[in-house]
Amino acid sequence: MERQPPPPPAVETHFADLCKELEVDEGVASEAAALLEEGKGVFLTSPSFGSKSPEDVERLCFAFVLYCVAKLKGKGMKQESSRFRLWKILEGCKLKYNDFFKESQQLLSKIDHVLRGRYGTDWEDQLELKQLQSLVNLLADASRFYCKAFNELFLSASTGQEPGSTKSNPEYFCFGWLIFLALRSKSPELFKDLVSCIHGLVAILAILLIHVPAKFRSFTIEGSSHLIKQTVRGVDLLASLCHNYHTSEDRLREMMGKFHKAIEEFFSMKAVRASECKTETLDKIDTDGLIYFRDLLDKECFHSNFEKLEKLSSTTSWEGELDLKRFLINNDNIISAGNSSRDFTNLSCPKRVFETLASPTKTIKNMLTVPSSPSSPANGGSVKVVQMTPVTSAMTTAKWLREVISLLPEKPSSKLEKFLSSCDTDLTSDVTKRVSIILEAIFPTKPSGHWSGSMGLNCTNAFDIPWAQARKMEASKLYYRVLEAICRAESLNTNVNNLTPLLSNERFHRCLIACSAELVLATHKTVIMMFPAVLESTGLTAFDLSKIIENFVRHEESLPRELKRHLNSLEEQLLESMAWEKGSSLYNSLVVARPSLASEINRLGLLAESMPSLDDIVARQNFHAEDLPATPSKKRAAYSGTLLLGLDFI
Template sequence: MFPSAVRPTSTRRSQELVKQEAMGEENVHEDEAYERFQELCSDLNLDSVTKENTWKTFTTVRSKYTLEGDIAHWLCCAVYVACRQASVPSVNSPTVHGNYVNLTRLLRTSRLSLTEFFDKSRKWGDMTNLNQEFRSKIERLERNFAVTTCIFKKFDPIFAGLFKDFSRRELEENRANRKKLSPKSASDLFEFCWTLFLCVKSSLRISDDLVNSYHLLLSCSDLIFYNVAHAGRKNLLTAQFAESAENLVDSVGEPICIIHKLCDLYDGISVEAKTIKEFWLKPKIRSMIEQGTLKGDSEALTGLIDESVFEHNSKRLEKEYEEFVLTEGDFDERMYLSELRQADFGVDQVDTQLDYLRQSMGLKAFPPLQELKHLMPQTPLTGKKYVSEKEDNLSSPISNATQTVSRLQALLSNRRPEPSPALLELLNSCSRNPVQSIHDRLQKYGQLFCQGYSLKYDNQPGLHSEFAQFRSQIGQTLYYRLLESILTAESKLRVDNSELTDLMEEENFHVSLLACSLEIVLFSYNSQRRFPWILETFKLPGYHFYKVVEVIIRAEENLCRDVVKHLSQVEEKVLEELAWKIDSPFWVALAKKNEAIPSCEEVLLPSQIEKMGGDSQAGNGESAPKRYAVIKTPSGEKCVPVAVGGTNQSTLIIQDKTSSQILGVVLPSKHGDKPKKGNSTALFLRKFYHLSYVRLQDLCKNLCVDDELLRKIWTCFQNAIVNHVEELMKSRHLDQILMCCVYVVAKVVGNEKTFTEIMRCYRLQPQSASHIYRSVPLTKEDERGDLIKFYNTIFIGRMQKYALKFSTKTDEGNNVPLSPVPHLKATPLSPCRKVSNKHSVFLRPLRAPKTPSPSKQLRYNFNRSPNSNLKAINAMVQIADNKPKVVKRLLGDDGPVADPIPSKVFARRLQEFIEDRQILE
C-alpha cells in the first residue's frame, strides 16, 4: 500500500481535478508575471513592438525552463535584451541599434543589483541561445563595472589627499538639498571631477581599459587642481599640495603639474598619465569648450570651476554623459557618488562578505572578488608550476596593472622601434642581410594593426588612432628586443649561420613574433582588444603562432609573472581550439603527409611517459640532442642503417646526400622502440596530449574518479583522437571531447557520472566557459546544440563500439590494453618570499619542502631575542639554498627543468616553421 501522501491518482475524475488545480496555479503565476511586466514597460515607456517581442520571448523561455527566484529579475533580463536588439528611428540617422533603455532605471524598478544582473543575463543568454555579439556586450559591461569600481576606490583617497575637509556625507547632503551648483567645497569639486572623468572616458571608448582609465583619472585630478590654483582657492588644498600651488608655472615656464606627485603616491606611471593628459584629455576639453559644452579658456584650460560658469559646466557634463548611457545601454557610473545607490547596485556586496575574513587576517585591504576575477589573469592548469609566486598576493588590480606596465617600460628603456647596434651586428652576419625586409614587414603589419585597432570590432566601438599608434610603436620596440634576445642565445651555440639565415627569411616566424609582441603590449595595458584579436587582424593561423610563444618566454627572462601566465593561456587557447579550426594549416599538413594521427606514446619522449611495469616506455632511450638531430635534418638527407659495436641493433646515421657530412646519429632505446616522431605535427601533438591529460586528471580528481578508471578514460580519449580526429575535433574544442569520454567510459564500467556532475567539475577549471558545453558545432553548416546533443548525435556514433570494450559485462572488460599516460613533472616553487622591493629581506616557511625540520621550534623576537637564535634560523634556511634554482619555463621542453638554454626549443620551433612552409608549398 502507498502512503496517502504519495498514493497515485487512480480515477479520471481525480486526474482532472489535479490538472485543473495545476492550471489554476499556473494562471495565477502568469497573471502576476504579466502584471510585473506591465509595470516595467510603463516605467520605461517601451514601444509596443518591443513589448510584444519581450513577452513572447519570456513566455517561450518560461515554458521550457524553471525560472527560480524573483520573476521580475528574469523580466528585467528579457526587457534589456529586447531593447538592445531593437532598432528605432533617429533624427540623425534612419535607425539606431538599441532602444535607449535606461539600464540603471530598469534595475532599480526590478530591484535587481548590477552584480546579480550579470549573473542572470548570462543564464538568460544560454536559455535563449543569444549570439556571441550580445554575450560580449554583457562581458564588457561586467568588466566595465569591475574597472570603474576599482578606480573609484582609488579616487576617494586621491581627493582626500588633495583637498582638505573633504566629506562624502557633505556630498550626499549637497546632492539632496542644493538648488544652485557652486564650487564651495571639495565635495562639489569631487562630483564635478568624477563626471568630467566619465564624459572623457566614454568619448575615448576606454571604459573597460584599466590602465588608461586610471591614468585619465589622475589627469583629470591634475586638471581640477590646476583650476583651483588658478582661481586662487588654495584654501581648499591640503598642506601637502598647497605648496605646489604657490606658483602657477614651473621653473621652465610650463603650467604647474602634479601628475608625477600623484603617481608616486597612488601607484601611477607618470609617463602614461602625462601622455593621456597631453594627447587625449587636453584636446577633448578644448573641443568641449569650442563646442559650448564647457565654458572656460580653451588655450590655458582654466576657468572651468569659476562661480559664474560652474553650474552650466556641471549640468552640461551631466547631460552629455546621460546621452552616452542611454545610447550605449550602459549602467550609470554616477551611482558611485551615492553610497546608498552603491549598495543598491551591489558595489560593496562582495566587500561585505569578505570583511570578516579581512579583519581576521589583520589586513588593511582586500580586493573584492569581482575585481580579481575580471582584472587579474588566472593561472592555467599547465602553468601552475611554472610561474613565480607573487611578491604581494594582496596587491590591488590597479597596482598590479601599473606594475605590469612599469616592467614592460623597464624592459624597453632606452630602446626605440628599430634594431639596436647589437642586433644589427647579428643580422649582418646572415648570408643575406634581412634588415630591410624586416623593416618593410613591420611597416605593413603596423598599418594593419592600427587600422584594425581603430575600427569597430565584435560590437565594440572603434578606438582612437592615437591609441593604436602608441601601442604599435611599443609592440615594434618589443619585437626588436625579443628578436635580439633570441638571436643572441642562438649565436652562442651555432657555428654556421645557415639556420639563422633561413629563420630570418621565414615569414611566419616574424609575423608570429610581432603578433606575440603586440599581444604582450595589449595585455600589459589591459586593452579591450583581447586574444585572438591580433591573430584575426593579421590573418595569422594559431597553429603557426603558438610555436614562437615558448621561444620568447625562454629567451626573455625579464617578462613579468602575469605576462607569462597570459602567454600560457594563449598557448592553451591555440592547443585546445584555434589549431583545430576548419581552415587551420594543421589539416593541410596532415593531409600532405598522408599519415594517421600519431598516438601519445609515439610523440612523447620516454622520460615524458609514466612507468607502467616491465614493458614501460620510460627507459633512458636516446639523448635529447640526438633526437633533435632528426628534427634539424635538411631536405637533402639520407638515412643509412649501420651496425654499431658488434651488436645486432641498427643505428640510423643522418647524412647529407651531396657532402656526405654526418648530420646526426639516432640510437635505438634499450627496448628497441622506433625513433620518436619529430615532425611539426608530432611536436604539436606532444603539447596537445600533455594539455589534455593535465585537464583530464584535474577533472577526474574533482569527480573522485580512481586511477584505473582515469587510465581507461585516457585510453578512450586517445582512440578518439587517433581514429576519429576529423569527425570529432574539427571546429570543436578539446574540453568537449574530454567530457564526453569521461561520461561514456564511466557509464559502461558501471561508475556512472552524469553530465551535470561532469560540467559542474569542469566549471572549476580556470579555462572553463559555459559556451563550451552549451554551444557545440553539430554539422559543418554551423548547426549547434548543447554537449548532450553532440554526444547523442555525433560522438557516440563514432565511439560506442570501442567504449563498450571497457564494459565489465563483456569478456574484453578487463583486458583492453591501456595507453600509457604522460608523466607530469612536479616542480615546486621556491618557498622564499621577498618582504619588500626596497629591502633584501626574505621569508621562508618553517617547514619548506625537503628542508630539514629543526629539533625544536626556532623563534626570534626583534629587540628581545639573542643573536644566536637568528643565526640558528639562518643556518637552517641556508641548507636548502645549495639546491638548483627553478627556472621559469613553459611545458613541452624535454631537457631538465634547471636548463636555461633555449636552443632545443628554438631549433624545434625553427624546424616546425620551415617544415610547414615546405608542406604548404
C-alpha cells in the same frame, strides 16, 4: 473540506508585472514575452545556474530577454536614443552587472537558434555584451582609482568648512568625475583603454588641486608626502602626481590641455596662466605651465556649471546602456543596481555622491558632508601597503612600455641585422615588411573605404589613428627586442650565426608579432579589441600562438610579472580549450605526428585552413600595397629541428 491556497503566479504573470512596473514599451514587452515563452524550458531549468534560487534565476532570465529584445528590436530605429537601457533593466530586476554578464553567456549559447531565427546571424555582434562587460570592468577600475585618489588628496569630511558654506567635498568629487565623463562623451577616442582613463583622471585631480580651496586638502604643502617633487619655485604638481600614480608627464600635460579646451568650450570660460593669479590654492606651487579658470568653482557659477556637466556627460552611443554616473556610488560593480538603501558608511565613495548627482540643487542647499576617510591625516591613519589592483598593474606595465620598450630603436638593431643578413639570403627586408603588414592588420592606421569589421581595430575616424600608431610602434619595438634575444640564444645553442631555418619561418614570426601585440593590448586594457582578435588579424590559430609563449617569456627578461601572469593564463586558455576547436592547427600537427589519425581528422573536418599570405592580409585590410614595399615570399619551408622552440611550426 479545507480550502486550498491559490496557486503561485505563473512566470508569465511575473514578467508582465515587471514590464508594467518598468513601463516597457508595449511592442518590446510583447516580443520579450514571446521570446521568454519560446525559451522558457531552457531558461528556467538550466543546471548552469548552480545554487541560485528560483527567484534569482527568474530575474536573470527576465533581464536577459528584455535586454535582447530592447537592443535587437530597437536597432536602427528613430527612437534608438530613447530606447529602454540595460542599466534600467538591471535596476528593475535588482541585479548586479557581474551576475548578469556571467549568466548571459550561458543563456546566449542555449538559445542561439532562437535569436538567429528572429534577428539574423549577426545578433551576437548587435547585442555588444562583451564590449559592455569590458567597459563595465574598465570604468569600475577607473572609478575605484578616482575614489581612492580623491580621498587621499582631499578631506572627506566638512572639517574646516565655514558656517553657511554651500559647497562640500561630494560636489567637488562629482564635479571632477562629470568633467571626465563629459570629455569622454565628446572625444571617446582619447579614452580607449584603462591607461588613458587613468591619465585623464590624474589630470582631473591636478585641476581640482589647482581650483578646490586649500582647506579641503588632506595635507599641507610643506613636508607633504603627496607632492614630493620640487623646483626652485615650489612644488612641481604634475611631476609629483606622475610619481605617485606612474603616469607619463608628457601624456599628462597633453591630457590636461584637452581638458582645458573642453572647460573653455563647456562653460564659455577663458583660461589664464596660473602664474598671473594670486590665490591660496596655488600658494607654494610652481605655476609654470599651469592653467587657471577664475570662475570654475565659484559659488555663484558652480550650480549652473554642474548642471551643464550632467547634460554633457550623457551619451547616446552604445555606452548609453550603462549609467556612467552611478559608477561613483557602485564603483565595485558588486552592489545590486536597485539597492539604493544600502549602508554606504564603509565605502570610500559615499551615498551622498548619488544624492549630489540626483539633485545638485538640494545637495548644495543642504550642505552635505561625508564621513572622514580612514586613511586621512585627520584620523591619524597610517601609510597603507600598496596592493596590486587592475589600475596599479596597468600603470606599472605601461611604465615598463614607456621607459624600457619605447626607448628602443624603431628598426632592427645592428646585432639583429647581423643575424638576418647572415642567412642564406638577407632577410632584413622581409622581416621589416612583414612586421609592418601584420601590425597594420592588428592596429590599422589608415581609414578603410570598405571596412569589413572582422580584423583589427575599427578605425572609423582619423582620431583613432594616433592611438593605433602608438600601439603599433610599441608592439614592433617589443617584437624586434624579443626576436634578437631568441636569435642570440639559438646562436649560442647551435654555435652558428646562420639561422635560416628559424628566421625564414613565416608562422614563427607571426606568432612573435601577435604575442607582442597582445602584450601591448593587455597593458593598456583596451575595450575596443580583446583576445582572440590578434589571431583573427594575423591568420593564426590558438595552437600556433601557444607554441611561442614560453619562449617569449624566457627571452624577455624585463617582462613585468603582471604580463608574465597574463601570458601564462593565456597559454592555459589556449591549450585547455581553444587549441582543440575545429580549424585549429593542432590537428595539422597531429596528422604529421600520428598518421593513423589522419583519416578520422579529415572525416571530421578538423584541419586548419592554410594560413593567409601577406598579400591576402594586405588585400583584406584594403590599403594600397604601394604604401609598403613588396611583400616577402609567401611561405617558406617548414622549420624543423630547432632545439629552442621545442615544437615545429608547420
